[in-house]
Amino acid sequence: FGIYYSPEALLNVGEGEKPNEPAAKQPPQTAAGSCGCNKSCTCTKGTDVGFSDLYSTGKQRKNYLLPALDGDTKTMTFLQEVVDILMAYIVESFDRETKVIDFHYPNELLQLNNWELQDEPATLDDILISCRATLKYAIKTAHPRYFNQLSTGLDMVGLAADWLTSTANTNMFTYEVAPVFVLLEYVTLKKMREIIGWSDGRGDGIFSPGGAISNMYAMLLARFKMFPEVKEKGMSSVPKLVAFTSEHVRTQTDALFLQSLNQMSDFPAQFSSSPQLSYKGFVPFFVSATAGTTVYGAFDPLIAISDICKKYNVWFHVDGAWGGSLLMSRRHRWKLDGVERANSVTWNPHKMMSVPLQCSALLVREEGLMQSCNQMHACYLFQQDKHYDLSYDTGDKALQCGRHVDIFKLWLMWRAKGTIGFEAQIDKCLELSEYLYNKIKDREGYQMVFDGKPQHTNVCFWYLPPGIRYMEDKEEKKKRLHKVAPVIKARMMEYGTTMVSYQPQGDKVNFFRMVISNPAATFEDIDFLIEEIERLGHDL
Amino acid sequence: FGIYYSPEALLNVGEGEKPNEPAAKQPPQTAAGSCGCNKSCTCTKGTDVGFSDLYSTGKQRKNYLLPALDGDTKTMTFLQEVVDILMAYIVESFDRETKVIDFHYPNELLQLNNWELQDEPATLDDILISCRATLKYAIKTAHPRYFNQLSTGLDMVGLAADWLTSTANTNMFTYEVAPVFVLLEYVTLKKMREIIGWSDGRGDGIFSPGGAISNMYAMLLARFKMFPEVKEKGMSSVPKLVAFTSEHVRTQTDALFLQSLNQMSDFPAQFSSSPQLSYKGFVPFFVSATAGTTVYGAFDPLIAISDICKKYNVWFHVDGAWGGSLLMSRRHRWKLDGVERANSVTWNPHKMMSVPLQCSALLVREEGLMQSCNQMHACYLFQQDKHYDLSYDTGDKALQCGRHVDIFKLWLMWRAKGTIGFEAQIDKCLELSEYLYNKIKDREGYQMVFDGKPQHTNVCFWYLPPGIRYMEDKEEKKKRLHKVAPVIKARMMEYGTTMVSYQPQGDKVNFFRMVISNPAATFEDIDFLIEEIERLGHDL
Incomplete structure (x- = not known):
């Protein structure tokens, strides 16, 4: 542990300058306060409501939450506090002005909070702080510009159903x-x-x-x-x-x-x-x-x-x-x-x-x-x-x-959308991927990995920065192209603007694999992705 | 489907009367309103807040929840409504006056609500009603008198952590x-x-x-x-x-x-x-x-x-x-x-x-x-x-x-309790089982399944109703004893007062297996279990 590679270490591929700062679309650095709310604040919210001397359970200390006698009110106040943190996070996740991720390397993240487990109990205030910290450094998988995995998005009815499932705990x-x-x-x-x-x-x-x-x-x-x-x-x-x-x-x-x-x-x-x-x-x-x-x-x-x-x-x-x-x-x-x-x-x-x-x-x-x-x-x-x-x-x-x-969230979503709602959502994601395919298939600097229209929302492509685009030495070109996607991806995560997956496959060097499964994504988000790849990769 | 056995069908073992109605401890029949609140009500809460014409998503209909534009407020109102239902359920679950289960046979339960999936979307009001109905017929696994499985209880910090996990959805x-x-x-x-x-x-x-x-x-x-x-x-x-x-x-x-x-x-x-x-x-x-x-x-x-x-x-x-x-x-x-x-x-x-x-x-x-x-x-x-x-x-x-x-709920609970908190909780459950063992090991009408003090919280025992207790014909006695636990269990579920597991093992006929893993249980709950077994089984 402790060994890692900064994007800078990978940046020896291009001779150009560092990428330009984005003009309008860079998210404000203070978007996510550590309290999980939308403002830049110093996170005293938990203390304000008086959890600093309350414990959930513990040997020598009084228990304040259920099943403690008369624990009802404190329990509801505590859970409400957690829900407020979660709601702020949800609203933020769908906000395009917010970063997809506030990325830190593993050894940095270990230092950013006290994550160690102790013999002694922590106060409820500390528990709320831990919740806020956990969300602060989490990936916003609901973000309309998070395209990294096959599972993306966050459905509100599905979420409600999952909260109910946890509560039923069976x-x-x-x-x-x-x-x-x-x-x-x-x-x-x-x-x-x-x-x-x-x-x-x-x-x-x-x-x-x-x-x-x-x-x-x-x-x-x-x-x-x-x-x-x-x-x-x-x-x-x-x-x-x-x-x-x-x-x-x-x-x-x-x-x-x-x-x-x-x-x-x-x-x-x-x-x-x-x-x-x-x-x-x-x-x-x-x-x-x-x-x-x-x-x-x-x-x-x-x-x-x-x-x-x-x-x-x-x-x-x-x-x-x-x-x-x-x-x-x-x-x-x-x-x-x-x-x-x-x-x-x-x-x-x-x-x-x-x-x-x-x-x-x-x-x-x-x-x-x-x-x-x-x-x-x-x-x-x-x-x-x-x-x-x-x-x-x-x-x-x-x-x-x-x-x-695992059933209740699917059942409740199905009920809320109807079969036609799921259909509309799936059709929309496939339309978005067709839009992406049509946009880049003949665009300068792009090359598709396989021929023909994608059958699913997967669109696989290479982005060739100008410095590589016109190279004649095929082996050297391939070698340099292989390093492009990892650097662009690392920069995306540093800026936190979007995330998309890449990989090599067989004899094919690293290429981007776009997938769309989040119904929150729009045509503009697809446009943004392409602009961002070019902004972050043109110097490579 | 559709074939089932009522407890009455099993009641041919004893010649005695139907079990007495319990004196003070029978839960009020109106304890759980279908809205999930603690009062007997007619469940119009959802309609009151105006979800009857709102939809989460749907082809021909406007979307009102996130990721819809300006969906923030409606989303938060909807989620808050769900949380209110959950909080009421939680408080109720720890209340000994509430039934552990409002039991219905599968084909009855199928009739009690519209559970079918449709092509068309349902309103958010209908979604809230579905949430209430689901909890109304759920087992209250947090109930201090639910001893049915190795996993029982509901920890408030663990629950909060699970809600956060669902929200992070990664x-x-x-x-x-x-x-x-x-x-x-x-x-x-x-x-x-x-x-x-x-x-x-x-x-x-x-x-x-x-x-x-x-x-x-x-x-x-x-x-x-x-x-x-x-x-x-x-x-x-x-x-x-x-x-x-x-x-x-x-x-x-x-x-x-x-x-x-x-x-x-x-x-x-x-x-x-x-x-x-x-x-x-x-x-x-x-x-x-x-x-x-x-x-x-x-x-x-x-x-x-x-x-x-x-x-x-x-x-x-x-x-x-x-x-x-x-x-x-x-x-x-x-x-x-x-x-x-x-x-x-x-x-x-x-x-x-x-x-x-x-x-x-x-x-x-x-x-x-x-x-x-x-x-x-x-x-x-x-x-x-x-x-x-x-x-x-x-x-x-x-x-x-x-x-x-699956990690966050364990980590956050560990943080909240400390190692000593988990220790206290485990020691307490083992104390409770020792109390049960000491209480019944020489009590009239009880027989332990294995010799010596239990090593874990498992206490395995037979309850012999008076009509069986003094029988001389060993084979007949065994045959009748085998039917006792299933009937008592069926009656427990009908009354909803408590739940405990039973099974045969090898050549041993059906016996009760008590396990205690819920820190909400107390010595009084153990006393209640024994009284309840005797109340429901003395006529068999």
Whole structure:
């Protein structure tokens, strides 16, 4: 720890001057007071309301908050104080005059506040100060110019729902401890299966802690379906297995052998169908087609892949963690044509639908399989002599015992927007990305990473500063171009004006990957991004 | 769906009358108004403040909440309305006059509100009504008489921290998108490792979505440590593996062969050490000792088990999901003596430390192993040319790509209580369970399930109603006793007065398992539980 690289250390690529200061759009340096309010202040707010000698709990000290007797009033005052801090932060997050981030290097940030844990309790005043400090140095993921990840934005109804979820503080394993949430999971999963196109919304499913876990659960189901003995006898009872997935898949999700799906013509030939279906001595058990790859936003041809899976009787999974939400859009859902043929689908509403993190669904076509695959009959949870319908005790459908309540925020947002509201939001983000694509595809100094209109909101491009643009030495040009995006990104974070991701891919040097999932973004924000890239990068 | 059993259907065990109505302690039937406030009212509050024609978002309708222009005021009013509902619910949850649950069977609950998802958006007024309805039928997990699960209670600072976490709405994969939370995870995991007893708190770790996932991650590490080729070549490259764990372990966490650790004398003999360490043709790679089993709260003898693991060079994991928190108590931590010898430890602060769900830590002794085992170098997240210290990009330490921010609530609670505050809280819960044990161990009509004082807060016992107590026919007695706990539990839920878990175990018929993890509980609540069991069960 303690070793880091300043942007200056990377700035040896260009010979030009330091970038110009921006004219009008630089955010005021005092935008975020450390109290979380919109003014530059010295943060005595907490002290004012008299929390400096109050404690939440502690051995030798009196407790002032619930469950302390007569703790009601102080608790409500304390929580209200926290809510005021949060509200100020929310309003600020949507304000374009505010920085996306007040960036500090890790060792600086460690010094900026006392983050250490102590034996002795801190006062409630100190707790409020910690809340303010935490938000002061946080990324404003709701900011209309934060484009850094697939999950951006902050939906007000989703947020309210997540606050309620925290307050209800329960677990999804049984109807007994989460009656409403279990019902809402049932209702919502059914609706999602209808949208996939499974007849009457029949099938099964679960919300899991994220796309990687959802995909892993799908693999477990596929393996169990083909070799049910694996549950009792373990991996040594099954042959050597192989899974297939797209070459551009986001991350490998198991230690299994992975192959490219991209050469669709080669794909069937890779299977030998007799005497036992095999590929290089392995048995194919799982094909994961990607609907929306992480970097390019590309969609695999689901119908063609499903034909092969059907022919060879291999489990067909669609990883729609990123692209699944396009099913909500009448204009864009054709990109997932064939998804209804899948045995299982991963779909993360916490990405393109802006549901607060975490919210990932695994939808499964066959009813009852999840239970058979995963149930352990833990007698302390799933008593068979309970007095209500046990089909609502869903906790035995997954490896996890307890599950966090991820359903309520999606359900309440869906209720607030309606299906057409989600559709409008998704269509808008895709329009914005088309606008960006049209803006830069023939613009001087830009080069697209792949040909044609993007299928999702991913727009991948290089920005070539004038000093590199006309270079003749191809190797040298590539080498210098590789360093451009990291420096521009570092400068964006220093200024805090916007954030966008970059990466290399295969033999391609560092390029920007724009993604748009925040409904707060506008055409002007896209214009701003391009201006900012040029402002921060023209000297490189 | 639609098939369920009413408590009446189970009531054919006893010949006596229906249980008496309780004298003073029955909660008033009108305690919870549907608006979430403490009065019996008709829920027009939402309409009063004028949300009946306001929408959050929608295609043909104007948007009134952020990110709408000038949406600030309406957003703050709306969120404040939600917070008022939550505050009323919180205050009510700690009130012993309030029901723990307003129980309805699944098909009844489906009828009690319109839970369906629509194409069209709902008004904000409808959203507020949905929030109130959701809380009306929720379990009050903070209630001082809710003893149903290992995770109970609601800490006010933890709740405030969770609200802040939702508002910050970010992901743990990189320092870039979660600078403060990544630092706090670093600080907190180090502190936890110090408490385990690892020199200078060195080692590694991660917060995962729960104990099952933490334990699975530990298994992946153990397998990789012994057979690093598994990462590239898959399971077919390694021999047949076997894991060992306690007989009374909560749930099986992998499809691997499980063996009992209880017969410690047999344990070493089960290994043959030459030519290759093996057990019935399997290679032992993982021993998971349990510190606090789910039902009995029993602790495996860690020192003795660690000696064997050391001798045979097998990974030694301690599953302290439930019991790990006793490390915070100077009075009780001896129960985990030897934990410092572990290669990995699971420790869930969301159970005994009352941190809001979810909060589970996996702590690992060897530095760097998590990264080697799991990293995929996703180039779109973990760029090697970033401008800050990359050791803070923790997302490559686990199978998951994104991780929910589970650290802030633990960190802020620790700050508010200090280590001594957690210690006091844990010691108090253990005192309460000792009080319960002493109260019932010789009381007429009670029988303990296992001998001796409980090691954790788990107290397992049978209540024998007078009609069963003196029966001579042992088989018939057992048969009838088996039906007692389910009926009492069903009645508890009908009355909503308290909740406690029951289950059978091995050849033991249904017994109550009391656990205490809610610092709001008092000696009087324990007395109430016993009175309530007798009131609801004496006729059986």
